[in-house]
Structures are given as C-alpha cells and as structure tokens.
Amino acid sequence: MSGLVQSKIDGDGVLLRPWQAADRAAVRAGYADPDIQRWHCVSMTDDEAREWIDSWSDRWCKETGAGWAVVDVAGMGEVVGQISLCRLNLHEGLAEVSYWVLPAARGRGVASRALSSVTSWSFAELGLHRIEVCHSTMNPVSYGVARRAGFTAEGTKRGEIRHADGWHDMHIHARLDTDE
Template identity: 45%
Template sequence: MPIEIAPVIEPGTLAATPQPTLHTPDGELRLRAFEPSDAPAVHAAFQDPTLRYWHARSMETPAEAETWAREAREGWDKESSAQWFVTRSSDGAPLGRMALREMDLMEGFAEVAYWMLPEARGQGAAPRALLALTEWAWKTGFHRLEIRHSTRNEPSCRVALKAGYELEGTRRSSALHTDGWHDMHVHVRIAPDGHRTDIGRCDLST
C-alpha cells in the first residue's frame, strides 16, 4: 500500500556520511562518535550506582563495554540511533553520553537520552551538550525530539528544561525500574521553536 507522504528525512541520508563531531558554541565541549578505546571510560561510568539505577543496566566487564561502544557506532550505519561521547575539548577528558534513540526518519522523530559521569554533573555540561545535539538534529531535518525520564529523576528534569525541552505531560506507570513501575515525564522540542525562556517547571511531587 503506497504511502502518500514523503519521508521527513530521506533514508540513507545519515549512513551516507560519517557521524559528525559536534561542538558547543563556547568550544569547551566536544561530542564525537564512540571508539573502541572508550571502553574503559564506559565501563567506569556504569560502576556508578546512580547511573545504573536510572538506566536499569549493569556492565560487569570491560569486554561488555567494548561491545557497547561497537554497537553505539553501528547504530549510525543502521540509522536506528546516533550516540556521541561527550568530552572536554581541552584534554579529551570523558564527561558523558548524548544519544538519539528510536530514530524514525520517516516521521523525523527521535528520543533523546543522556548520562553524565559523576564528576561532570552539576557544572552545566549536560544542557550545553544537549543543545549542541539539538541544533544538529534541526539542521539534519528532525521534526520532533522527546526526552523521557522518571518523575523522580530531578537532575534529568533540570537538564531537559535548561535545554528548552518543555514538559508535555506524564506517561503513567510506563517504565519498569528495579524498584517497580515509574511514571515518566515527557519533554519535547519541535523544530524550529527557538530557545524559549518561558518554560515551565516539573512537578516532582507526583
């Protein structure tokens, strides 16, 4: 049955070129494709109890981290996901990860996901890296970007709001964590909506 709408992003657009390296406007942060040599840093990241809790994932061995890094790169070629390693530009120190998951080029949609190493939290790196990723997504042709996080995850909520992702609503009991089902906030940016300053707050009491 023919589809009567054209793809928002033509399939093959991403895979036809290498994954780009992104920079924040101040030049302090660099977002690049994962490399095999990043495995030790990825393994170390997943030893953090907070990261493991919110992502419901564990990583016991460096070999698992090597597989993870390889699959992160393969997502670009398959046009199913795009993941960047966030580093400090001055010395290459690892800071975290930014990603577009569940990419749907037909509808120009992707879910944004991120994590930061403990030493990189609370310094504004996450929202700045998220803005760099968002700007790239708009230039590439994505129409709608979503962030989903547990209503109990206040730091993730702050990152989303600082990067202009407005709270659209709550998906009740929609994500299973190790301690049971969590309600999930949905933050959204639609292209092009600019960087609004009149964004609301998350109600973290629900």
C-alpha cells in the same frame, strides 16, 4: 544518515564525538555509577562495553540511532558522559535522547549543553522535527537538564519504565524544530 560519516559536534564547551575503543573505561565507569544505574538499569563488563561502543556504528548505518562520547573541552579531552539519539525514526522526523554524565563532571551544565548541541545538530543535519526527553518523575536532575536545554514539559506517561525499584511514571519533554 547511512551515507554520511558520523561527525563530531562542537558545543558550548563540550565536544560530542563518535565512540572509540579506548573509551571502554569511561563506559564501564558510567554504568557502574549508582546514580546512572538507578535510571539506566545497566552495568557492563569490559567486553560488554566494547560491544556497546561497537553497536553505535551499526545503529548509525541502519539509521536507528546515534551515540556520542561527551568530552569536556576544558578538561583535557576526557570523556565525561554520553548522549545518544534513541528510537530514531528519520521518516517521522522523531528521536528520543538519552544521556548521562560521570560524577566528576556533574553540576557544570555538561548534560544540558550536550543536549542543546545534539538537538541543534539533529534539526539542522538530520532534518528532525521533534526530539523528546523522557525521564522518571523521580529524577529531578533530568527535569532540570531538559528545561535548561529548552525542552517543554508536555506531560506524564504512567507506569512506562521498570527500574530496579519498580515501575516509574515518566515525564516527557520535547523540542520542535520550530521552537525558538
């Protein structure tokens, strides 16, 4: 991965592209949204958004993660969300995915299409074997995103993540490169 230039990923009506400095406003808007803050527990200043964007190229080079801006192809090329490979372990062929979608783009299948696209790309280009989605059991929207993208629900991890309102149990979903 470190020897490759991070590529764009064409999906079903979405384009995943590396983050750009000009995307700071979208990052700030995302992490200022109460629904996103509830699950990601982050808010950002302009400087923090710049650092967050800049961190993705470093994570790519160190082979510890990869992040993309999600662009709605029909929506004039504007950033409508983010998707990233976190907890990436190339040796083990494993990654966890994180995503969010800005309010104006919700309800159009953006997250599940982005998730399907990054999953297919990760299996084909990175040779990953297993990709996981973990989300709070209190987040039915993420449950639906994972299911629509072909991820199988595997179980519940008790008290794994602390959110602003306390400890949350987490649903775990996964797709394997051998799944159809």
